[in-house]
Amino acid sequence: MEVDKGKGEAEETRKVAEADRDTVTLKSSDGKLFEVSKEAAARLSTVLAGMIAGGSIDDNGTDLKQIGSEALENVVDYCNKHANSIPSAALISSSISFNTAPFKEPEEWERKFVDRLSHDALFDLVEAANFLGMERLLDVTCHKISEMMKGKSPDQIREVFNIKNDYTKEELEEIRQELAWAFYDD
C-alpha cells in the first residue's frame, strides 16, 4: 500500500514538474529526442496543443512515429525560432479578421528557413506540418513549393521535382491541345 502511495505521489510530483517545465520533449520515428518551447508548440501546432492540454505529453519524449528525425528537427527549429520572433501585427490580425485573404506572405526569416532546405527535407517538412496541424508552417512550406512551380512549364516542373512523366505520347498531346493557352507560346 505504502509503495503504491509513494508511486502516486511521485507521479503527482512528476506531473507538477512537467506542468512547470516550459519545454516539451518530442521523439522522432527513429528515436531521437528534441526539446521545444511548450508555448510555441501549443501556439503553432493544434495537435501538440491538444496533447499538452490533454496531459498526454511524455516527459521522456512524446512519440511522433510518423515524423523522421530530420523533419522533426526542422519542426522544432521552426517552433523555437518562432518563439523568439515577435509575431507581426499582420500575422495576428490575419487569423481573426474575416475579410483579409486567408494567407499572409512568409516573413523574411521564414523564407530563409525554408530556402535552405533540400527538396526531400521540404517534402518531409510539409507532411510533418500537415500531421501536426501547423497551419502557419503549412502556409510557409506550401508557399515555397508554389514558388518552385511559378511560371514554369510542366517539363520544367517535372525536372525541379524529379517527377517522371507518366503520360503516354497521345495523352500528352491531348493535354497540350486542351490547355494550349496555358503554355508559353515560345
Added chain:
Amino acid sequence: MATLSWSDLPPELLVLVLECLPSLADRVRVRAVCHPWRCNARQHSLPPLLTLPDGTFLSIPDGEVIRMPVPEDSRCHGSVDNWLFLMQTDGECSLVNPFSRATVELPKLGTVWYNDSFNATSGLNPIIYKPVVPSALESSPDSLVAMLILDDGHCSTICICQPPVATDVSSARATWPIQVFDDIAFVSGKLYGLGPCNKLFIFEMDYESDKPKISSIKCISHWIGLLRDLPQSVRAKVHIKKEYLVECCGTLLRVRRFLQCDRHGLAARYLKHYHTVGFDVFEAGMSTNSSKWRKVNHLGGQALFVGRHCSKSLPAIEHNGIQGDCIYFMRDYCPTRDTLRDSGMYNIITGMITPLLSEPVAVRQHHGGN
C-alpha cells in the same frame, strides 16, 4: 527520409500549394505534370475569373488577361460562371467550358429571336446575350438555361431553353405595357427579372411535358427610387445608373452602379466619357410574396462580379487574392479596344474604388489547339 516522390504529395497539400498560385496558367500547368497531380488538382476549383465582354478572361488574383481559343467561326457573346456563350457565323449557339471542353448545345438564339413576330417586324437586332442557369452547369448538365437578349431598340427578350431546344420566348414587345427587363437571375431555382420603374418580377414556370414555359410574369416588388437614397458623392453631379441582379448565398441582390461624366456640355451625351463613381446594393426580402428592398452595407465576405454579360458572387475567403465585401465591375457598355477601361473593384464598406490593374495590360494571345 523522403522515400516518397513529389508525385505522391497528398491531395490536400497539393491543393494548398495550388492556392498559393494565383495564376490560372500556373495551375493548369501544374495539373499537366503527372497523373496523380492531374487527378488531385481536378478537385480544386479554378481561381476566380472575370469574363470580359470581348470573351477574354481576367484572372483576378494576378491580373492576367487570358484569351481562350475559340473556334475561328465563333464569337464569344457572354458567359455564365466559367462557361462561354459562343455563337458561330451560321448562328449555331453553345455554352462551352474552355477548361473541361464540355459543351452544352443551345438553339440558334438569333433565329429564335427573329422568329418572334414582334421582334421580326421591329427592324432591330439583338446585341447582348446574358445566359443564366439555376445551378452550376458542371453538376447539372441537363439544366435549364434562360437567356436574356437585349436589342438595339432597348427592348428585352427572354428565351427559355431546355438544351438543345428553345421551349419558350417572351418578348417585351409582346407585352402591354411593355415590360423591359434590364437583368435576370436565378435564385433557389426561381427566375427573377428587374423590370421598368425598378420593379422586380418573378417568372412562374410551367415544367409540364418536358417543355418549360413561362406561365406568368408577376410583379412582386415596386421600388420608389428617391434621390436621397443616393450616395452623397453621386447626388451632387449628373449621373446615369446601371442595374444588375445577382444571386448571393440564396438571396437576390439588386446592384446599382452610378456613372458620371468627366466632361461638360455636349460631350456628356456620350457614354464613352463616363466612368463609375459608386455602387449601392439592396437585398430583396423574399420571405413574402410582396417583397421589399433592404439596403445592405456589407456582403458578408462575399465578392460580387457584375456585368451585362455575366454576374456572379463568390465567397472571397475561399479564393486567394479576392477581396470580400467588394463589387468587381467591368466596362459592359460602349465597346472599346481597352477592355479594362472603367473596370475595378468597389469596396462597399469603405466606398473606395480600386482599379483592377494599375498598369496597362498586354493581352496574351493564346494559340488554340489548331
